[in-house]
Amino acid sequence: MSGGAVLRLLSGIGSGTERYPEKVARRLRTINIGSRIAAAFHAFFAVVSLFYFARFWWLVIAHTVATLLFACVPLLHRLGPQAGGVATLVLFYLEIIAYVYLVGTGAGIQFTFCSAWRSPWPISASST
Numbered sequence: 001m002s003g004g005a006v007l008r009l010l011s012g013i014g015s016g017t018e019r020y021p022e023k024v025a026r027r028l029r030t031i032n033i034g035s036r037i038a039a040a041f042h043a044f045f046a047v048v049s050l051f052y053f054a055r056f057w058w059l060v061i062a063h064t065v066a067t068l069l070f071a072c073v074p075l076l077h078r079l080g081p082q083a084g085g086v087a088t089l090v091l092f093y094l095e096i097i098a099y100v101y102l103v104g105t106g107a108g109i110q111f112t113f114c115s116a117w118r119s120p121w122p123i124s125a126s127s128t
Contacts, residue, residue, distance in 0.1 A: 016077030016084070024081050028074075031084045035073035038088075042067040058102060066095055 016032070017025035046063035049056045069091055076083040100109050 016074045020077075020081060028077050028081065028084060031088060032074045035070045035084070035088055038092075039067045039070040042070060062095075062098060062102060066091070 017028040020028060042063045046060050046067060049059040049063060053060060070088075073084050073087055073091075076087050096109060096112050099107075103109060
């Protein structure tokens, strides 16, 4: 990837953080990066699921919806400094529940609850 492409990808990381103090803006940029990574992974899996569209058409729809929801997380910073982090946390757990419902327990997705129950708390903690 060329340097210009990387700069274009990183240029919008600070969206929605302009009116916050630097300490809060840094945390919000971290949430923006995490939500972009989540949206990129869901977009990748939506494309992979397209190859098996006849069998997994519902996964294409689920990943596309998740991509759009995670991509919209930086827009929630307008509502307050906690809105993006809380929305990311809620989206993460709701998507695990949805995928366990859609795919079933045989895939082992439910074990994500065991490994990820603590990770979002530092991001959504108050930084005042």
